[in-house]
Amino acid sequence: MSLLLKNISLPLADFALEVDVEMHRQVTAVFGPSGAGKTSLLDLIAGLRTARSAFIQLDGHTLTDTVKKTSVPTHQRGIGYVPQDLALFPHLSVRWNLLYGCKPGGVKDPSFSLDHVAEVLEIQPLISRGVTELSGGEKQRVALARALLASPRLLLLDEPLANLDAPLKAKIIPYLARVRDEFRVPMLCVTHDRFEALALVDVKVRQTGPVSEVFTRPASAEVARLVAVETLQPGTIMSVNDGLATVSVNGITLTALAPATASREVFVCIRGEDVVLQHDPATPSSARNRLPARIVSLHPEGALVRVELDAGFPLFALVTRAAGAELTLREGEAITALLKAPSIHLVPRGNCC
Amino acid sequence: MNFRLIKILFVGAALIANASLHAAEVTVFAAASLTDSLKEVAAAYEKESGDKIVFNFAASSTLARQIEAGGPADIFFSADEAQMDRLEKKGLIDPATRKSRLGNSLVVVVPSDSTLQIKSASDLTNASVKQIALADPKGVPAGVYAKGWLTRQQLWPAVEPKIVPTENVRAALAAVASGNVELGVVYKTDAAISKNVKIAYAVPRADSPDISYPMALVKDSKQPAAAGKFLSYLSSEEAGQVFTRFGFLLRE
Amino acid sequence: MTAEEWQIVWFTAWVSALSTVTILPFGLALAWALARRDWPGKSIVETFVTLPLVLPPVATGLILLKLFGRRGAIGGFLHDQLKLDVIFTWRAVLLALSVMSMPLLVRAARVAFEEVNPRLEQIAQTLGAGGWRVFFTITLPLAARGVIGGMLLAFARALGEFGATIMVAGNIPGKTSTLSLAIFENVQLGDDPRAFRLLGVSVLLAFTAVWGSEFFLRRKKAT
Secondary structure (H helix, E strand, C coil): EEEEEEEEEEEEECCCCEEEEEEEECCCEEEECCCCCHHHHHHHHHHCCCCCEEEEEEEEEEEEEECCCCEEEEHHHHHECCCCCCCCCCCHHHHHHHHHHCCCCCCCCCHCCCHHHHHHHCCHHHHCHHHHHHHHHHHHHHHHHHHCCCCCCEEEEEECCCCHHHHHHHHHHHHHHHHHHCCCEEEEEECCCCCHHHHHHHCCCCCCCCCCCCECCCHHHHHHHHHHCCCEEEEEEEEEEECCCEECCCCEEEEEEEECCCCEEEEECCCCCEEEEEHHHHHCCCCCCEEEEEEEEEEEECCCEEEEEEEECCCEEEEEHHHHHHHHHCCCCCCEECCHHHCCCEEEECCCC | HHHHHHHHHHHHHHHHHHHHHHHHHHEEEEEEEHHHHHHHHHHHHHHHHHHHCCCCEEEEEHHEEEEECCCCCCEECCCCCCHHHHHHHHHCEEEEEEEEEEEEEEEEEEECCCCCCCCCCCHHHHCCCCCCEECCCCCHHHHHHHHHHHHCCHHHHHHHHEEEEECCCCHHHHHHHCCCCCCEEEHHHHCCCCEEEEEEECCCCCCCCCEEEEEEEECCCCHHHHHHHHHHCCCCHHHHHHHHHHEEEEEC | CCCCHHHHHHHHHHHHHHHHHHHCCCCCCHHHHHHHHCCCCCCHHHHHHHHHHHHHHHHHHHHHHHCCCCCCCHHHHHHHCCCCCCCCCCCHHHHHHHHHHHHHHHHHHHHHCCCCCCCCCCCCHHCCCCCHHHHHHHHHHHHHHHHHHHHHHHHHHHCCCCCCHHHHHCCCCCCCCCCHHHHHHHHHHHCHHHHHHHHHHHHHHEEEEEEEEHHCCCCCCCC
């Protein structure tokens, strides 16, 4: 699918949202802190809001063009929406909620039939219930199914995991994966949790820069720092003991905090600021991980220096210039990288999103 | 600020009370059809006597009801004997002061731009006459008289479905003047008041019931002396001239 | 109670019910527009809607008399083009009751619509429902309690209408005589027993309608 958001200028409470981006992936995560205007952006895409200026095109169809003053009405856009508060119709049963968006005359694609969708999302036993009797997770799946049953061309999800506790989050993610794989509907997810963004997105491993699509905001350097996870490597959990997980990355063993999910295949995410460098490998410290590494390159970035290391896998550190000078870091030099177990974030990958 | 307002109110009330100590105020409950003529008579009287005349014009049946309920009338001037009898039976008027001086006649009026021709009473039964405005024939004198006339002509059953009863004779006149009904039956004296109606047919004296306007002193009057004075004036030559000018008949 | 009196009761009840039904389409549309839309001059519309509640009923009646009389802007057209008379017919009663009770329906329905979460309507749109479908399947069902309460309130008001009615319809026995007009007339004529009988029925009808209305307008307990 291709979603073009160009020249978007949307005045909000205390700032103006400006977006100019193209999205092509099957699953796209939009990340930003709360209040950044993410829901407003989704509303705009769905046609529920108007912007001072906007050009929105989906798969070649122009949905909104403020220059030409055209706007396709919401009910004709074919864009499904699962809002943060789910908005299930309280006066209708689950069945009639699900059927609300179904076009009369049956479905062309049998994979979008009520039975199939209900099966995939495991909501068959709930069908005859009333909406108010459902639990949080059940409501989430019903809202998702309802949007799917309208055969949308694009699915918008606003904070799909926000209202759920950790075990429930782990349970919903596979359903989202199923939606992506079974129904092949492109999804645009919005979240304020960077690790959820990672979990949701279909990612080709990238070594540098931010992994998810972001908004541009007036203070873009700040945002980049919030989002950027300098080191992202695939890894496998070998064992879990006592709340700690032993993870193998490219053959190197790391000790990290055990994640909530049960999956073995993970992404190992390490922020540059969390990597401590020291020359002497023998000095005792509280860090569980002591990695011998070689400095590959040094990039000054304002008051900081970005150090690219080879620790058996690409590892990035961010240190102050002063620190860099004190340690007299030089390219090609050997150095020890210290990583505390809590600094190593493990995000499920593979058979999850 | 509040105190100032109260002071002003007190002074105002005192002034009003003061004024009424010097001149008597006579309240007259009178039939609606007497509105214009009585006002003129009263104006002349007020100049002569220094007393103030206050009116309550309405259908005589309404006024009778109000007096029964204790309404503050000094004089009752009715458009028919029936309403005066009603009050006399209940001992509410002084029968010694009862006098019937005025009479009136009935006319059929139509809107001034109407092309309707009424040559006789039976024309009221024509299809072109859809609605007829009358003061409520159940009790208001003008309506009772009109019903009496039509009953005598044996036309009442045919005409009854067309009747639009109004609260008093002036309301019937207004209904015709507005053009919302084809014709109405009112007093001759009323027809003269409105520019928007014209007389289509004058009911001959012989066909019409005897129309009589009795007046009397109300027993519970607070101003019996002043009221009595005005009552006498109403029987005077001057008053009679005004009434005649307005079209009333004198019955002496 | 005589046959004539029952006729008055029956007439009053059915004209009041008819007036409630008559004002429903326009009243709900207006209530919805006031609840969901904004436009320049909206406050003027709001004021006009409330006016019949506050103006003396006879004043409203007078305005209607002028408009719908044979010489009036609307009445003239009806009389000349459609041979239809309004004043002094049952249609005038319907008119008076409708105008006087409409504000109550609009106000109650507006509140009911405002209490429907707009998000639900928006999501319904994303599911492919156009404006009318959203209104009839989402907005109206969720606002039903308040709307019905408003209808009952309007009905109760229509039952008791007097001032405007007497101006435009008069009190023609068998044709435009409503309960309130009949009570007034009988008091005038001194027929107290009849007036009190009609009063009794009036109170009964009004009580039932208002009680029903309160039942529907009462706030739902938070779920």
